[in-house]
């Protein structure tokens with residue numbers, strides 16, 4: 097099914113409220129979102145401003161999801177991706193992350209990297225990151241407050257422009273303690 101991405105305009109506020117409140121978001125900090133909170137976010141420019149853009153994910157006649165792009169004035173933007181429950185697991189998330197990545201690198205030439213963070217147990221999102229060329233580069237222990245006092249680890253992924261252009265995935269140098277050790281050695285000489 098062909099997917100199109102249509103930019104949200106502020107006059108679509110009611111549609112946005114309906115989209116966000118008619119579903120649950122188990123891996124977000126708010127599983128259920130309150131209408132007044134969304135209205136407040138809209139008036140704060142969270143969905144449409146210099147720093148933020150929002151897009152509907154449309155397949156045929158259906159709005160299957162929503163993308164919010166954040167920190168667009170920075171060299172490292174972030175995004176939030178939500179597919180409606182009934183459309184999850186059908187390939188929309190993966191195709192959309194490929195679109196997000198291309199859109200950001202094409203539209204904002206100074207962006208060097210794109211980041212995303214999710215809960216450690218959000219397997220679908222982590223697989224989406226992996227299949228779209230994002231590398232895990234952060235692990236935050238006990239960083240994500242869940243429902244009813246539960247605490248989860250969070251994981252951070254990113255894609256570099258140079259990797260995206262080359263079609264490669266490079267990973268961070270995890271075992272870099274030798275840098276500290278060689279500094280100690282120099283200090284004792």
Ligand SMILES: CC(C)(COP(=O)(O)OP(=O)(O)OC[C@H]1O[C@@H](n2cnc3c(N)ncnc32)[C@H](O)[C@@H]1OP(=O)(O)O)[C@@H](O)C(=O)NCCC(=O)NCCS
Nearest residue numbers: 123177178179184185186187188189190214219220221223
């Ligand atoms: C996470 C999310 C965006 C993924 O999009 P999706 O359309 O469901 O995922 P896709 O069908 O494109 O599948 C992408 C990959 O995840 C895997 N996957 C999808 N659902 C899965 C599930 N429930 N469990 C494990 N793997 C899953 C797919 O097999 C695929 O991996 P593969 O290419 O290695 O086979 C979507 O499920 C969603 O919106 N979830 C709720 C909101 C959310 O958690 N957003 C992320 C916030 S950071």
